[in-house]
Amino acid sequence: MIDIHFGPQVCTDPTSGATREWLVPDGVGGYAMGTVSGLRTRRYHGLLVVAGDRPAARRVGLVSLDPAVLLPSGARVRLGAHEWASGAVDPPGFELLEHFALVDGVPRWRWRIGDVVIERELAMLPGRSCVAVVHRLVSGGPVRLELAAACTWRDAHGERRADGPAPRVEPVAGGAVVEGAYRLAGPNWVPEGQWWLGVHHREEAARGLSSTEDLWYAGRFSGALDRPGDTVSVLAWAAPLEFEPMPATEVIEVARRRNRQVVAQARPADDVEATLALAADAFVVRTGESAADVVAGYPWFGTWSRDTMISYEGLFLRTNRADLGRELLRSYAATLSEGMLANTADTGRVEHNTVDATLWFLHAVNRHVTVTGDTDLAAELLPALRGVVDAHRAGTRYGIAVDPADGLLTQGTPETALTWMDARVYGVPVTPRTGKPVEVNALWANGLAGLAELTESTGGDAEELRRLHAQAVASFRKRYPAPGGWLHDVVDAPAPAYPLGGAAYHDDDSLRPNQLLAWSLPYAPLEPDEPTLRRIAAALLTPLGPRSLTAEAPEFTGRHRGGPAERDCAYHQGTVWPWLLGPYVSACRRAGMPVDEVFMGIESHLSEYGLGSVSETADGLPPHAATGCPFQAWSVAELLRVRRPGR
Structure with a gap:
């Protein structure tokens, strides 16, 4: 280490x-x-x-x-x-x-x-x-x-x-x-x-x-x-x-x-990877006789399914804990309701209030089976996973539904914040993303293709899933490119105000990192695109990962500081999120771009804040001081996942 x-x-x-x-x-x-x-x-x-x-x-x-x-x-x-x-x-x-x-x-x-x-x-x-x-x-x-x-x-x-x-x-x-x-x-x-x-x-x-x-x-x-x-x-x-x-x-x-055994089990390539393997161990917990679970961050977070599923590959597959991960995936599958994965019980009650946690779950299951060859788990979970697709096509909570016109997933109501950018101040979403968010539909297309592959690996018929995937990808490629040379963050978003006879919907072309998933996922809807990725990097990349909004935007907030309302207002309006370094690196590698140099800043960070770990967030402006939880699961997991290529 x-x-x-x-x-x-x-x-x-x-x-x-x-x-x-x-x-x-x-x-x-x-x-x-x-x-x-x-x-x-x-x-x-x-x-x-x-x-x-x-x-x-x-x-x-x-x-x-x-x-x-x-x-x-x-x-x-x-x-x-x-x-x-x-x-x-x-x-x-x-x-x-x-x-x-x-x-x-x-x-x-x-x-x-x-x-x-x-x-x-x-x-x-x-x-x-x-x-x-x-x-x-x-x-x-x-x-x-x-x-x-x-x-x-x-x-x-x-x-x-x-x-x-x-x-x-x-x-x-x-x-x-x-x-x-x-x-x-x-x-x-x-x-x-x-x-x-x-x-x-x-x-x-x-x-x-x-x-x-x-x-x-x-x-x-x-x-x-x-x-x-x-x-x-x-x-x-x-x-x-x-x-x-x-x-x-x-x-x-x-x-x-x-601790030495945990590191040895991960078979790290070097001291940094060994340090990250031990950092990952902190988030994997067992309570009573239950299956393994994941603490999203220390010291104040509990378990959140979105964080768990984003972290899954790094925490379990990259550390050679697939058996423990298998237990977790089965346990989480039991929380599905109306096609939605339970998000958290931190509040004392089980809540189903995200649009993306379930899609990340589809991704985690597919990655588990792809890496381990565990088709028995695929066969066991397939009915539940098909139920997710069926529920989304029929429509489920919070306006989450597949638009039959284009096969894309729409979601949200004015008072909800269902994506990972879920900060609200006095009950009002800071980044309202009602409509068809770019990363949600990248995950939807990815999930359909992954589920088709799982179905075929167990001898099933995936023709309908392939058709849905093809429709979603064709619509994605048509709808999301923005005039600025990047992707829209949300399409078909309700217009905040429009004159009589004006358009009721608009496409939000805010330059945010959510679009990285359109190139980074295994079944990404877009082909590698070096010029666009370079534009995104120029606007968003910092030593600790991408900003959540370009500094050129009028809503940009460069310091994640102050009281709860001030911090929540800045949370996704320019604050750096180290976990997004994972999608950035994966997208760049698919485009054949060199990325080894991007790790230097975040590796130095391992001894600057939460020792041996990676923080939840950082300021969007230099010197990019770390903020939020000093020890954050998805930050560690995504760095561990992408630091060594070809794993």
């Missing part, structure tokens, strides 16, 4: 050290997450963040274990770090950090206090909400180490304050149980019980959200570090509380060994 490490100039800087974030997932939707400096900048940061009945229903438990070193002189040196509502950073323990590294996916910090060097490593037990934090004396000593446990138990999207009841902390052998929800275990537990008031989260403030909370100082652990190699360790785990975890040092080794 690539070498991700930082020295004191980054670690001790409260800006640069606090903008690089690490993630340790537990494999069931929860995680530990924080920054290189140790400063908590998000409400989502913590050492034990537990997934509920669905990955998005997470709760923050153990927030931090703040180390303090008692030197032989009697001096007490605090190594923790918190920012407060007053603006103060106290203690500034990062000032004593000399090194941070990710070693096989396990974060490691080193503090130096003169000749005393203390190292911390942190890992989660794979498949369980259990975190191990190990402190080891590297040099110097003897010293004594104290670890102050700052706790809460709250929804990951909110805060808990001292004006409500204090967390219930019950003593048990070797530690305590907090709120009956999670257990702390370590040496020499001493209960305390005190509110720490006004902890500040600078990233939440920057996002226009509530940015302060109060933490409960539940107690402290302590132990002697007499000679190099001695350790003081703490474990924290969520229910079932009767679970008896292995020693913390073993949890670290189990996690590290598993």
Whole structure:
């Protein structure tokens, strides 16, 4: 894997050290997450963040274990770090950090206090909400180490304050149980019980959200570090509380060994691909006895079928996890209703509210069968997939239907946002794309051809599917070319306003990256077109991927910043989306264009924001600072899919 490490100039800087974030997932939707400096900048940061009945229903438990070193002189040196509502950073323990590294996916910090060097490593037990934090004396000593446990138990999207009841902390052998929800275990537990008031989260403030909370100082652990190699360790785990975890040092080794196995299974070609393979693993989760699922992004997303299906090839086929992927595809097929794939249950209820997730599902199934030769799965799912086509031809929810006049798919109502560009502000779509979006119909044509191939591979008759595909492709080639030398983003879109007797519909020629799918998909409706792709690249391409809108457009917004409404307004109006680098590279390769140089910026990004991973979004204007989720499934998956050609 690539070498991700930082020295004191980054670690001790409260800006640069606090903008690089690490993630340790537990494999069931929860995680530990924080920054290189140790400063908590998000409400989502913590050492034990537990997934509920669905990955998005997470709760923050153990927030931090703040180390303090008692030197032989009697001096007490605090190594923790918190920012407060007053603006103060106290203690500034990062000032004593000399090194941070990710070693096989396990974060490691080193503090130096003169000749005393203390190292911390942190890992989660794979498949369980259990975190191990190990402190080891590297040099110097003897010293004594104290670890102050700052706790809460709250929804990951909110805060808990001292004006409500204090967390219930019950003593048990070797530690305590907090709120009956999670257990702390370590040496020499001493209960305390005190509110720490006004902890500040600078990233939440920057996002226009509530940015302060109060933490409960539940107690402290302590132990002697007499000679190099001695350790003081703490474990924290969520229910079932009767679970008896292995020693913390073993949890670290189990996690590290598993991470190496994940990378080896992917058979990476180089260190970058190895890093991406481990990054991909973070998004693949199991909850209970269910099939595998995909977390769309950390720290705030849960499962979204659109993201899952776009990510499928990169997360499962490029990492040699087809057996696990097969389970997922079968599980998702069971959510089909009226020809539509369920989109998400993040809101607490299952929603069928996209036009493209189902089409990406058709694509994922076809890619799975093409790569693996699994015609048994094709035969099993074919009735459901044919049902998708039948439902779309007959018409389904939200005006989604095949237009019999041209065989293209139309969709939408004024109040809905059904494509991946689905941002709404105060209930109003920011990028209304009602009509026939270009990527939707590229996916429709691709899906028809792929389904015809699956049908024929199992001995079925695909004549009608071939006819539908031919009609859709002929109409696509006729309707989508725009006068500017690229493709319309939407055709047959309702005109926002038109004079009496004027046209009720128009074609939107906004220069957006959605058209890339018209050349990138396996059964793309258009032949390779180097001049058009060069025009698109000149207008949209950045080091982290294509912008969502050309900077020449009057609606272009170059910074993805501010409060929720401001960010949502910018989300698809110029913001960069790294996942779109996948379609861009695939389209260019089909056109015979060189693309190897486009990876340099995004590969450098692997050590700039979410360490070892790829962000959700970035600013449309230089320096293209990363925004959104630091760890995003489809961003990682699409880079992994296209980075090595011919796979």
